[in-house]
Each structure stands twice: as C-alpha cells, then as structure tokens.
Amino acid sequence: MKVFGYDEKKSSILMMQVHRQGRSIVWTGQREKAEFYTQQLQSHQLKTTLEKAG
Amino acid sequence: VKIMPTLEGGLRVDAEDDSDWQLLMGIARDAVSSGEKLADRLGNLITDEDIAPDWREYIVPDLDEAFQSDLSKVSSVIAAARMEAAGGPGPLWITRDEALPWYSSLNQARLAIEDCFHFGPGERIDPTSLPPASRSAFLRSQFYCAIQSLLLDHVMR
Numbered sequence: 001m002k003v004f005g006y007d008e009k010k011s012s013i014l015m016m017q018v019h020r021q022g023r024s025i026v027w028t029g030q031r032e033k034a035e036f037y038t039q040q041l042q043s044h045q046l047k048t049t050l051e052k053a054g
Numbered sequence: 055v056k057i058m059p060t061l062e063g064g065l066r067v068d069a070e071d072d073s074d075w076q077l078l079m080g081i082a083r084d085a086v087s088s089g090e091k092l093a094d095r096l097g098n099l100i101t102d103e104d105i106a107p108d109w110r111e112y113i114v115p116d117l118d119e120a121f122q123s124d125l126s127k128v129s130s131v132i133a134a135a136r137m138e139a140a141g142g143p144g145p146l147w148i149t150r151d152e153a154l155p156w157y158s159s160l161n162q163a164r165l166a167i168e169d170c171f172h173f174g175p176g177e178r179i180d181p182t183s184l185p186p187a188s189r190s191a192f193l194r195s196q197f198y199c200a201i202q203s204l205l206l207d208h209v210m211r
Binding site: 019035038039042043045047048049050051052 | 092096099100101102105113117120121158161162165175
C-alpha cells in the first residue's frame with residue numbers, strides 16, 4: 001500500500017497470492033522504476049526480485 | 055509478559071521476571087541467528103547479472119545499515135528497561151515514534167528463524183510435534199508475530 005499506493009483490497013489480494021502461491025507479480029513496467037520499487041520493498045524486508053517480462 | 059495499548063498510542067510491555075527480559079532480548083539474538091545477514095539474503099534474490107553487482111555494492115550496504123540501526127535502537131530500549139527493573143518485574147514502553155524500528159526488528163527475528171527452520175505458514179504447525187530447539191524457535195516466532203500484530207492494530211494505524 002505504502003510503496004505503490006494500492007488500495008486495501010488490491011493489497012490484500014496480492015498478499016494472499018504470496019501466502020498461497022509463494023509469490024506474486026506486484027508491478028510491471030520500466031526497468032529503472034522496477035529497480036526503485038524493488039529497493040523500496042526490500043527496505044520493508046519483503047523478499048523481492050525483478051525479472052525481465054517475457 | 056503482558057502487553058497492552060497505552061493512551062498515548064503506544065504499547066506497554068510488562069516483564070514479570072528475568073526470563074521475560076531474556077525473551078525480549080532474544081529478538082536481537084534471533085535477528086542475527088541466520089548464517090547470512092538479511093540484507094545479503096535479500097540481495098541474493100537479485101539474480102539479473104546486469105543489476106546484481108551494483109545492487110551488492112550500493113543497495114545491500116544501505117539496507118544492512120538501516121536494519122542494524124533498527125536492531126540497535128530496540129536492543130538499547132530493552133537493555134535500559136531491564137536495567138531499570140534490575141532484571142525483575144518492570145515496564146518497557148514502545149512509543150509511536152519507535153514503532154517502526156520495533157516492527158523491523160521483530161520482522162528480522164522472524165525472517166531469520168524462518169531462514170533457519172523453514173516452518174512455513176504457522177497455522178499448519180503443531181508445536182508439540184517439534185524437537186525442543188525448533189519448538190522454542192517456533193514459539194518465539196509466534197510471540198514476535200503477536201507483538202507485530204499489536205503494533206499494526208494499535209500503534210501504526
């Protein structure tokens with residue numbers, strides 16, 4: 001919610017994806033911004049990585 | 055240990071004896087119990103070789119410094135409160151301003167325990183089926199999680 005500004009409903013859906021499936025794609029877009037978001041999420045101690053979109 | 059919200063929007067943690075203080079000091083011990091620092095473990099998740107070297111050089115040290123700073127603040131608060139109580143019954147206060155380092159430290163402790171023991175989702179675990187060291191770690195992790203929930207519900211809203 002804090003990093004992306006997602007509302008509570010969307011944040012809960014993503015959280016439950018992580019809980020059930022072990023991972024969730026939380027954002028897709030340009031690489032520079034993806035690096036920034038990854039850093040932000042890791043600073044919140046969330047296990048985050050970035051991958052090239054297929 | 056008894057924990058209750060305060061009128062000022064923080065939490066009051068009442069330790070009843072030195073075993074409670076030891077439990078609280080376990081937060082910092084658990085947080086560094088994994089063989090590898092949390093910042094390094096997070097950095098290892100960046101596998102794209104175009105990014106990974108810079109990540110290790112610039113991001114990981116920053117993250118590590120922030121995580122260590124949080125742990126250091128919380129350890130100091132616990133040590134001071136324990137000293138004030140002479141290891142006996144006494145209060146410890148988590149103010150609204152200190153909520154983030156507390157949340158971070160408790161999270162670091164839980165992540166390190168998970169890294170060592172791989173419990174997975176807590177609701178699937180029967181602690182009575184675990185060997186003593188694992189059971190103790192699992193129960194500490196649940197205790198840390200309970201404080202995190204109280205922080206989210208009463209302090210960080």
